[in-house]
Amino acid sequence: MTEEIIIAGFGGQGVLSMGKILAYSGIMQDKEVSWMPSYGPEMRGGTANVTVIVSDERVCSPILNAFDTAVILNQQSLDKFESKVKPGGYLLYDPNGITHNPTRKDIHIYSIEGAQLASDMGNAKVFNMIILGAFLKIRPIIDNKNVEEGLRHSLPERAHKLIPLNMQAVQVGMDNVKEA
Amino acid sequence: MGELKLMKGNEALAEAAIRYGADAYFGYPITPQSEVIEYLSEQNPYERTGMVVLQAESEVAAINMIYAAGAAGKRVMTSSSSPGISLKQEGITYIAGAEIPCVYADVVRGGPGLGTIQPSQADYFQACKGGGHGDYHQIVLAPASVQEMADFVALGFDLAFQYRIATCILSDGAIGQMMEKVVLPDQKPRMTEEEIKAKYPWATTGRKRGTPHRIITSLDLDSNRMEQHNRHLQEKYKEIAEKETRFEEIQCDDAEYVIVAYGSSARIAQKTIQLGRAEGMKIGLLRPITLWPFPTKAIEALIAKGVKGFLSLELSCGQMIEDVKLACNGRAKAEHFGRVGGIIHTPEEVLEAMKKQIIGE
The missing domain is CATH 3.40.50.970 (Thiamin diphosphate (ThDP)-binding fold, Pyr/PP domains)
Known part of the structure; x- marks a missing residue:
């Protein structure tokens, strides 16, 4: 199993930390992982993206041009990465702020109202965990208990009291993702 | 552990x-x-x-x-x-x-x-x-x-x-x-x-009365001594080159063509090799771990085993390619490919370069 994922959105949406939690959760499930932040001219203009690879084998290139799954959190990222999903791959997006919907017919497209659901939960900060839950529902590559372990390792100790809230957000994401 | x-x-x-x-x-x-x-x-x-x-x-x-x-x-x-x-x-x-x-x-x-x-x-x-x-x-x-x-x-x-x-x-x-x-x-x-004093007799750890000075300097105005010092350094470099050259070979056993790449380029090259092998190409990777000393003998051994061409993959306009060419010494084709300016080559474009520049169609 090798899952090559791009997570892309605005800076501040928790893109990089979602990727980090996903990578740590992968480690907890005895996977090989890599986390490569956008580190190019593309990061100018407030967009942030991270390539995460979770695999049973040693990860070769941490930098990729084609992905099994794209997690898209704004229009610019959709414009940029829709074409980079491998045929038969997955695209998960939050329709909030999206003006042109994805159009590809050769990939599986799912949506999650992450911003709305986070607002309903009364905590905008759990947005990225809702997205993570939605991702794990359509790509069940990591068990929930390992996500919880991943959180324990990636959050500083003082934030550990927030783990139940984060796991609740993961569940909300799992329950609300739908095929677009 | x-x-x-x-x-x-x-x-x-x-x-x-x-x-x-x-x-x-x-x-x-x-x-x-x-x-x-x-x-x-x-x-x-x-x-x-x-x-x-x-x-x-x-x-x-x-x-x-x-x-x-x-x-x-x-x-x-x-x-x-x-x-x-x-x-x-x-x-x-x-x-x-x-x-x-x-x-x-x-x-x-x-x-x-x-x-x-x-x-x-x-x-x-x-x-x-x-x-x-x-x-x-x-x-x-x-x-x-x-x-x-x-x-x-x-x-x-x-x-x-x-x-x-x-x-x-x-x-x-x-x-x-x-x-x-x-x-x-x-x-x-x-x-x-105490351990430092015992282990490194050259180190300037403080002189006791009656013991000789330990001098650490790069300056010596006596040309004969300076020549000797240079010879000594070269001997040392020769010993390091003989004993400490390190490299890794990935899928080189049956390779006809080999990418030479280090660091992040070596990671990208591994993906290129996956893509190329899926198309039936016999390509491998030689990854220098020591850049100096450069694994010249590893390239010579690959040529002796029948490798026909090497692609030096670097995020530069072509630097390591000089060492690859010296190692090939005309016995195998050697070309450079690399993106610069902060752009990182994709595995796909490296494969294209491999086909165009090394394998030929």
């Missing part, structure tokens, strides 16, 4: 220095390696092991602090990125002349000049062919993973002290900034003053 963590390459390098029992780190921040000094400052290793971490007033000051502490037999490290490493070159050639062991990391960014903060491998010449003046070399280790960023600190110090030479850990912005799984070694104690 060891502790499993998810870390950035820069953080792994810093933590590995603490755990190796390094005595001091002197540095000055610059993107994309500022996490080294940030991590060290946050960890406060003085409380953990007594290791000193100091932000110097400049790169020039930092490298001269390395010179002094290394001369006293201490295990000292600095790090910077390309423009900062250029500033350190005077100190680095003095260190080579005075035979001071030390480790420095260069997390390379694009140049020339201030260039860009994005990854690059355009400082191969500077690291391997002498960025400073004089006939000198240093050991250049090229990590291709976060694990190697950590592992090469210990290897770098071991080699530096065995040969009284500087070891350069030459990585780039991609390896420095990415996070991967890393198994950290257990904490080693720092060497005591």
Whole structure:
């Protein structure tokens, strides 16, 4: 199993930390992982993206041009990465702020109202965990208990009291993702 | 044994220095390696092991602090990125002349000049062919993973002290900034003053009355002695080249064509090999781990086994290709491919280059 994922959105949406939690959760499930932040001219203009690879084998290139799954959190990222999903791959997006919907017919497209659901939960900060839950529902590559372990390792100790809230957000994401 | 963590390459390098029992780190921040000094400052290793971490007033000051502490037999490290490493070159050639062991990391960014903060491998010449003046070399280790960023600190110090030479850990912005799984070694104690005195008879550890002076300098105005000193350095470099050349071969057993790549380019090349093999191409990867000494004999052996062509893949306009061509010496085709300016080649375009430039259609 090798899952090559791009997570892309605005800076501040928790893109990089979602990727980090996903990578740590992968480690907890005895996977090989890599986390490569956008580190190019593309990061100018407030967009942030991270390539995460979770695999049973040693990860070769941490930098990729084609992905099994794209997690898209704004229009610019959709414009940029829709074409980079491998045929038969997955695209998960939050329709909030999206003006042109994805159009590809050769990939599986799912949506999650992450911003709305986070607002309903009364905590905008759990947005990225809702997205993570939605991702794990359509790509069940990591068990929930390992996500919880991943959180324990990636959050500083003082934030550990927030783990139940984060796991609740993961569940909300799992329950609300739908095929677009 | 060891502790499993998810870390950035820069953080792994810093933590590995603490755990190796390094005595001091002197540095000055610059993107994309500022996490080294940030991590060290946050960890406060003085409380953990007594290791000193100091932000110097400049790169020039930092490298001269390395010179002094290394001369006293201490295990000292600095790090910077390309423009900062250029500033350190005077100190680095003095260190080579005075035979001071030390480790420095260069997390390379694009140049020339201030260039860009994005990854690059355009400082191969500077690291391997002498960025400073004089006939000198240093050991250049090229990590291709976060694990190697950590592992090469210990290897770098071991080699530096065995040969009284500087070891350069030459990585780039991609390896420095990415996070991967890393198994950290257990904490080693720092060497005591007594241990240093007993182990390093050359170190300036303080002179007792009636004992001879120990002088650490790169200056000698007696030409005969200076020639001898140069000959001695060359003998040392020859011994290192014979004993310490390191490389990794991936899928080279049946390869007809081979990509030569180090660091982040070697990671990308591995994906290219997957893609090429899926198309039935017999391609492999030769990954130099030491850039100096360069694995010339490995290339010669591959040619003897029937490899017809080599693609030197670098994030530069073509530097390592010179060493690849020297190793081929006309016996096999050798070409360069690489993106620059902070753009990183994709596995797909490397495969295209392989087909066009090396295999031919």
